[in-house]
Amino acid sequence: MGKKILSLQTKITILIIIVVFISISITLPFITKRVMESVQNRLEINITNIAKIIAESPAIREALPRKDPNSIIQSYVSKLLKTVENVNFIVVADMNSIRYSHLNPERIGQKFVGGDQYRVIQKGETYISEATGTLGRSMRAFTPVYDLESNRQIGFVSVGTLIESIEEAKKKSIRTLIILAYIGALVGAVGAFLLSKNIKKTLMGLEPEEIINLYNEKVSMLDAIHEGIIAIDGNSRITLINDSALNILQMNDKYEMKDMIEKVVTDVFPTSRLPNVLKTGAAEYDKEQRINDTIIVTNRVPIKDGERIVGALATFRDKTKITRLAEEVTGVKQIVDALRANNHEFLNKLHVILGLLHIGEIEQAKKYILNVTESQQKILSIIIKRIKDPTIAGLILGKFSRAKELGIRIQVHEDTKLGADHKNISKNALITLIGNILENAMEAVSKTNKDEKIVKFRIEELEDKIEIEVEDFGVGIKEKDLEKIYKRGFTTKVGSEGVGLDLVKRTIDNLNGKIFVSSVLNKGTVVKITLPKEA
Missing domain, CATH: 3.30.565.10 (Histidine kinase-like ATPase, C-terminal domain)
Known part of the structure; x- marks a missing residue:
């Protein structure tokens, strides 16, 4: 069995799908990295902003110097935790790292754990750090708290998200990204199928090999045909002409086929009726026409795409050669030549007899007639x-x-x-x-x-x-x-x-x-x- 050749539609579909998948495969790692960085940055900004909001709260700034006897800070923080996302804990502590709020109320009054709070206590900086606390490893934002009256630092706020939660948020974003990538690949595959189907329809369902064969057949056919062929497009420009057309119209010494393409047909052949066929859409058969001192017999037909006329085609032969060839094929030429020879011989003999009569050689004329008659009768008898x-x-x-x-x-x-x-x-x-x-x-x-x-x-x-x-x-x-x-x-x-x-x-x-x-x-x-x- 011969090797199976994939159809053009299948090739285009496979090619576009491969291109889509390769593009997604190449870009997905970069996009994933950017998404993970974006999630990280978004969380850092989120917890930093929440920490600043809490540090600027008048309730916190008033309760912290008084050691918060009424647990105002814990109550404020507990309510806030319920309204924010991607935040696992909020801790408010004084300059001695003593907690005034915690996810576990039993740890209020104890020292802050992690060892990454000294920058905010000593320098009053706002920053992000990663450390292990009582709830586990977490990313946390630190910001100082200042007294309302003296503007002196009286403590700090730490807002944190567990690393475990951060990783889960990143995984969620990656899953969403992968789902979108698969949807994109599916859309690409469907688009590839529809595009390839449209291309095949445009090519009238022909495969590349069939198009090549048709082209080769067309070239061979034009070489084999002795008729002249001229085709024009909808703008009356020549799209096809063969050597026979140039030879019949005696233009092969002026132009080559490639020189004729794209020329307006009436610029080269002023008496051409192809534009008329293009206009009317009516075919014309076996019409005589004179072009460049040559009388041709031509057929002209419109070229249609459905009901729309997109061009016109003419095929023609030199009338003189057609007549001569017809005479050869039917044998008329041979009969005509034979009759002409007979007629010529008969006239010659009549002239001889007439000449003899003019000079009074009647007996000679009689003998000549008898000899000719006898000779002719002998030939006629044999034949x-x-x-x-x-x-x-x-x-x-x-x-x-x-x-x-x-x-x-x-x-x-x-x-x-x-x-x-x-x-x-x-x-x-x-x-x-x-x-x-x-x-x-x-x-x-x-x-x-x-x-x-x-x-x-x-x-x-x-x-x-x-x-x-x-x-x-x-x-x-x-x-x-x-x-x-x-x-x-x-x-x-x-x-x-x-x-x-x-x-x-x-x-x-x-x-x-x-x-x-x-x-x-x-x-x-x-x-x-x-x-x-x-x-």
């Missing part, structure tokens, strides 16, 4: 007798006339025969094959300086197949070019498109036939074609 398909017969007769113009003699093999029904082999296919092969043979022979220029032709229909053989004694084909002759665009003829043998090969392949070409340079070429009659 019509052996070729029962009138279309193919007409094509071959036309090639005879064409050959005569070029000073070439076509020899028809005695085995030549063709019926009217060829089963799965169409007339158009035979026209394409015979017309192109004979034309190439005559072209090759006409280039030689031989006194006698001959092309041999045979078409033989058997029970299960049709064989076509053409032999010429022309210039031949170079051995290195034999592999290229079927390649579209390859030609040795001046002005040729190089589509003839490409069409021949495709026609043969479509009929599951075979072609064999042998050639010797400056001696000639033999072409043999076999076509099975059953599909």
Whole structure:
């Protein structure tokens, strides 16, 4: 089994969750430390402020010099303890460290325990210290108490919180922080899922690998397509154009594809109708148009995102090439050429007869007519007798006339025969094959300086197949070019498109036939074609 690839949505979700957890893991220790310091500072400020409030209380400042005979200090402190938070004890003592209040009333009158009270007694400072007293280890704030009248220090106040309580407060804050961190992580995970889902929706549910494949397919498709393609966005700026478009519009010597991107289409092609398609949203098919002195046949369609038009696309072909290719494919060109050759030969003969009549050579005119008629009848007899398909017969007769113009003699093999029904082999296919092969043979022979220029032709229909053989004694084909002759665009003829043998090969392949070409340079070429009659 192949390795399972995670989807884009899963990858994004996992990535964001990892980032969130790493961020929380990195920041949590620092935040925890700051929270613990904040709890500590808050408690220190709290107990210091309470100590100052008590030290400034008139009741305390009046009762302390009198040794508090009515226990006013203990009563005041007990009430206060019930109203404050995070305070475990409040002790008011005189300059001899004798307590006048305590959480345990039995310890009133005893000396303050801890040993950290001497700074407040000796220097009158307000400070925070940590020591072990009768209730255990605690953090306590000390502040002096002054007499109302003489402003002389008469004692001190100690407000404390047990270390155990401080640690519990810190733990509580940390627990709250961890809970918030988990809530943040959960929110991050949900956000990651929703974000990844939204991204996938934006990408139309496609995975990165699928997007890459689509891009590669698009590039390959544009390279393979011979039609010109131009696409524009909603602002009529070109977003896509291929090499074929530049070639058809004869602009490949001025621009490269990258130079065309982002240009306004009408700045480059003033007569372009793509902006009109963009405006109306109506598609246009098989429309003729002139752009840069080239007549094209084009299809234009709007590009839509739902109901919204976001651009327009045009595909087009050079009309001249379309017509020429259609003629090649359907065999019309071969028939037209044959008729033209026949017509030309007929006109030449009429001119000869007319000339003889003008100069009064009536007998010579009669002899010429008889000779021409006899020769023509002989050829017609051979072809019509052996070729029962009138279309193919007409094509071959036309090639005879064409050959005569070029000073070439076509020899028809005695085995030549063709019926009217060829089963799965169409007339158009035979026209394409015979017309192109004979034309190439005559072209090759006409280039030689031989006194006698001959092309041999045979078409033989058997029970299960049709064989076509053409032999010429022309210039031949170079051995290195034999592999290229079927390649579209390859030609040795001046002005040729190089589509003839490409069409021949495709026609043969479509009929599951075979072609064999042998050639010797400056001696000639033999072409043999076999076509099975059953599909």
